[in-house]
Amino acid sequence: MASTIIPTIKFLSQPTSLAWVEQAIAHLDTILLDHSHCERKAAGAALNLMFRYPSSSHLVRQLTKIAQEELEHFEQVNQWLERREIPLAPLNAPPYGAKLKAQIRHNEPQRLLDSLLVCALIEARSHERLGLLAQYCPEPELGAFYRGLMASEARHYGIYWVLASRYCDRQEVEQRLEELANLESEILVTLHPEPRIHS
Numbered sequence: 468m469a470s471t472i473i474p475t476i477k478f479l480s481q482p483t484s485l486a487w488v489e490q491a492i493a494h495l496d497t498i499l500l501d502h503s504h505c506e507r508k509a510a511g512a513a514l515n516l517m518f519r520y521p522s523s524s525h526l527v528r529q530l531t532k533i534a535q536e537e538l539e540h541f542e543q544v545n546q547w548l549e550r551r552e553i554p555l556a557p558l559n560a561p562p563y564g565a566k567l568k569a570q571i572r573h574n575e576p577q578r579l580l581d582s583l584l585v586c587a588l589i590e591a592r593s594h595e596r597l598g599l600l601a602q603y604c605p606e607p608e609l610g611a612f613y614r615g616l617m618a619s620e621a622r623h624y625g626i627y628w629v630l631a632s633r634y635c636d637r638q639e640v641e642q643r644l645e646e647l648a649n650l651e652s653e654i655l656v657t658l659h660p661e662p663r664i665h666s
């Protein structure tokens with residue numbers, strides 16, 4: 468794995484390190500438990516935005532679809548936990564989500580733009596990392612499960628980006644995406660001591 472080069476996917480400023488892949492593959496049960504929490508939080512993020520902008524009908528419709536899919540993923544990951552007899556226990560979160568959310572500006576329309584782009588970046592990173600798990604997972608059935616989820620997460624980051632472009636100025640979207648993408652990669656430079664999807 469040492470000579471492997473991980474490609475940078477669209478939106479992300481830097482690819483995931485091989486150290487993350489090695490840490491994750493060595494702790495698949497913890498990664499599965501963290502993944503369950505991530506899917507629940509992804510559904511919650513879509514619902515929160517829907518509650519904040521209840522009159523934006525196009526946004527509400529798109530977010531409804533995302534929330535439904537994330538809850539389906541949550542259920543699927545929980546089935547894996549059950550199969551492996553891993554209790555659905557609490558797990559401390561890495562600083563990733565909190566540090567990204569701290570970048571969301573408080574006034575509109577910047578608040579909407581930043582919220583959508585932070586969601587887009589989290590989805591893009593999830594897409595990338597589920598793909599790496601699919602590629603390197605030593606258990607073929609679990610690897611196939613991750614491969615199946617990758618496409619949905621890619622679609623989700625596309626939807627968040629299209630929503631940002633629909634409700635905000637396109638040039639501003641691109642400029643802010645670049646700023647937030649650089650920051651997102653910086654947050655991940657130091658590997659979290661414990662294995663997590665977003666460590």
Ligand SMILES: [Fe+2]
Binds near residue numbers: 509
């Ligand atoms: Fe998901």
Ligand SMILES: [Fe+2]
Binds near residue numbers: 537620623
């Ligand atoms: Fe997603």
